[in-house]
Amino acid sequence: MSETKQKNTLIHDALILFAITLIAAVALGFVYEVTKDPIAQAEAKAQVDAYKAVFPEMTATKEFNEPEWALENAKKLLDSDPAYEGVTVDEILMAEDGSGALLGYVLTVTSTKGYGGKITMTMGVSRHDGILKGIEFLTISETPGLGMNAKEDKFKSQFKDAKVGQYSLSKRNISGDTEIDAISSATITTTAVTRSVNAGLKVVRELLLNVYND
Numbered sequence: 001m002s003e004t005k006q007k008n009t010l011i012h013d014a015l016i017l018f019a020i021t022l023i024a025a026v027a028l029g030f031v032y033e034v035t036k037d038p039i040a041q042a043e044a045k046a047q048v049d050a051y052k053a054v055f056p057e058m059t060a061t062k063e064f065n066e067p068e069w070a071l072e073n074a075k076k077l078l079d080s081d082p083a084y085e086g087v088t089v090d091e092i093l094m095a096e097d098g099s100g101a102l103l104g105y106v107l108t109v110t111s112t113k114g115y116g117g118k119i120t121m122t123m124g125v126s127r128h129d130g131i132l133k134g135i136e137f138l139t140i141s142e143t144p145g146l147g148m149n150a151k152e153d154k155f156k157s158q159f160k161d162a163k164v165g166q167y168s169l170s171k172r173n174i175s176g177d178t179e180i181d182a183i184s185s186a187t188i189t190t191t192a193v194t195r196s197v198n199a200g201l202k203v204v205r206e207l208l209l210n211v212y213n214d
Contacts, residue, residue: 047122050136051093051106054124058095058103066093067208074203086113086192087199092208095124102127105208107200108138111192116141119150119192123159125204134160135197147189155183155190159197165205166198 051058074089091108104126111119120139125132135156142148149155158180159167169191170179182190 047108047138050122050138051095051124053136054122054134055095055104055106057097058106058124059098066091070203070207073207077203077206078199081202084195084199084202087111087196089200089203090120092203095127104133105204107203109196109200110139111196113188113192113195114140114142115147115186115188115192116143119189119196121193121196123197123200125201127209129163130201130205130209131161131163132159132197132201135193142186142189147183147186149183149186150189150193155181164201166201167194169194 070092071089074092078084078087078089088110089107090110091106093106095103095106097103104124106122106124108120108122110121118139119137119142121135121137123132123135137151140148140150142150162178164178167178167180169182169187180190180194
């Protein structure tokens, strides 16, 4: 093959590859535009459903009230304690009933220390007695059959209707409401979830209960 013909062939192949890439990019952009709104709506619904799961009495149809000052101080509070390394409070909402009366708080908490990466969940804490009403996962990608068992009610129920300052992890001989039975062969997942719950409880206890519990 002559040098000129070879050069023309390379240019031709490059143009074809460019055209294919351009068409693929346009197609992907179109698919994104078509699906982004439904995806966003589905994610928003899943988040509201999670709020209701951890605080059934709250009204989910009205705009939620988020105390920005509490979110800023929550970061400072957790950053100052190595026990909560890798844990962030992403959202703090005031849980209200239909009349606007404050019932408690719903927090969105993320841990970067899960076995499969980030674990994001919501948790509800009542206003008057500080009882943890429950937890619900928004994002979790742990090992199927092991860490993913955190989504099962058997595990989540350990964090429900208990008034504790902090939970501790126990692999056996559970002796009270403050001890969490670790998921078999998924101690990393269990630890990440427990630390996240403890972080949320600390934020509620030290930043919110004394302010709004008049």
